[in-house]
Amino acid sequence: RAKKEGRGTHRLFTPGMDTHLQERHVIRQALHGALERGELELHFQPLVALATGRLTAFEALLRWHHPRRGLISPAHFVPIAEETGVIVPIGEWALQEACRTAATWPDPISVAVNLSPAQFRSRTLLAAVRRALGASGLEAERLQLEITESVLLLEDSLNLRTLEELRRLGVRLAMDDFGTGYSSLSYLRSFPFDKIKLDQSFVRDLPNSADCQAIVRAVAGLASGLRIAAAAEGIETEEQFAALRAKGFDEGQGHLFGAAVRGSEVPLVIARYQLSRNPRIQGN
Numbered sequence: 001r002a003k004k005e006g007r008g009t010h011r012l013f014t015p016g017m018d019t020h021l022q023e024r025h026v027i028r029q030a031l032h033g034a035l036e037r038g039e040l041e042l043h044f045q046p047l048v049a050l051a052t053g054r055l056t057a058f059e060a061l062l063r064w065h066h067p068r069r070g071l072i073s074p075a076h077f078v079p080i081a082e083e084t085g086v087i088v089p090i091g092e093w094a095l096q097e098a099c100r101t102a103a104t105w106p107d108p109i110s111v112a113v114n115l116s117p118a119q120f121r122s123r124t125l126l127a128a129v130r131r132a133l134g135a136s137g138l139e140a141e142r143l144q145l146e147i148t149e150s151v152l153l154l155e156d157s158l159n160l161r162t163l164e165e166l167r168r169l170g171v172r173l174a175m176d177d178f179g180t181g182y183s184s185l186s187y188l189r190s191f192p193f194d195k196i197k198l199d200q201s202f203v204r205d206l207p208n209s210a211d212c213q214a215i216v217r218a219v220a221g222l223a224s225g226l227r228i229a230a231a232a233e234g235i236e237t238e239e240q241f242a243a244l245r246a247k248g249f250d251e252g253q254g255h256l257f258g259a260a261v262r263g264s265e266v267p268l269v270i271a272r273y274q275l276s277r278n279p280r281i282q283g284n
Ligand code: C2E
Pocket: 006, 045, 060, 061, 062, 073, 074, 075, 078, 087, 091, 094, 113, 114, 115, 116, 146, 176, 177, 200, 233, 234, 235, 236, 253, 254, 255, 256, 260
């Protein structure tokens, strides 16, 4: 359990019967008002074009600085924020903050923002996206929305309409964590995605696992057949990078290229990438 919670996360439970439930309750309470108290922050992780090593975008990732517990991972608190509905105002804030920050970056560099199912259900999503674009002045083409299959499970026609309207605004849509859901393929056929983002669980065992090699090859073929982009997350080694590039993946993200940094540090990352097409080769 603790292993799944990722880096920089404190173990939020102690051995005992219903500590897990208690823990969720404590988080739920503390999340209430976290936004107003300024405890939430967005960090930004680079995405690069695998063929050239150039920076294409940053993914905005939520961070919660709990006053006593320190940094809490979104993998831990986003599901609870979804249950209580507080993810809706948090998600709107993230859209605003991501667009505002990205509007200061050099032109082709985009920002990717994660959406949660509750934001779709609330039906305020389209207005929130319009507001975030309008207030920041960011071109719609530079905003990518990352959507997991769980978003699409219910009310297909409503979701389809929402996604089509988002696309009419000029926003790009990416299917996140591709391959982990129930019916990725039928969603790809029904919904207007611009990009597939292969889940990191398929990248982890590259290049040694023949199965993962086959899956990566098939997903690259699928994306090119659909004329959409193929991206991969969780790239940590040169070998994974090389395997994905050789199979025709367009874009990648992972610790090999850089972890998520504060908004104020993004210009440094951009400068580093502009100095050299491939800053990793210089040992950074
Ligand atoms: P995701 O959208 O799939 O984001 C990628 C996750 O992989 C991030 O975890 C990122 O830090 C991590 N990662 C990046 N490179 C590597 C790598 O090389 N190795 C490994 N092992 N991990 C890597 P993070 O930041 O903890 O976020 C976890 C999840 O929380 C995200 O998964 C996303 O589903 C959700 N999330 C984050 N921010 C938001 C948000 O603003 N709104 C919503 N609704 N969900 C969010």
